[in-house]
Every structure is written in structure tokens, then in C-alpha cells.
Amino acid sequence: MKSSGKAPTTAVWVISLILYVLALLAHFAVIHIDAQLATWSWIIGFGLLLLACRVRGL
Secondary structure: OOOOOOOOOHHHHHHHHHHHHHHHHHHOOOOOOOHHHHHHHHHHHHHHHHHHHHOOOO
8 A cells, every 4th residue: 555645654653663662661661771762762753753744755
């Protein structure tokens, strides 16, 4: 199925979801990673998702 309009592709959704889950697991101490890495993972994931909504074909 081809996406139409400015909706993000499946790959962008999956990458954003993985980064968000990584940050969520680090926040609840399920995994132990550096706090800055956890913070930047959700910031980058959210930014990527916002960018994908504005740029056609991303």
C-alpha cells in the first residue's frame, strides 16, 4: 500500500516508536543507559516524526 499525502512512511513510524520505547524503558529503569541518551532518543524520534509529517515522501 502506497502512502498518500504527507503521512509518514512505515519506516519512520517504526524508528520513532523504537526511540520512544527506548526512552520510556530508560525512564522507568527497565534498562540502564545514560540519561542524556534516553532524553535525546525521544527528542530525535519525535522530531523525526514531526519532520516526516511536513515533508512529502519521508
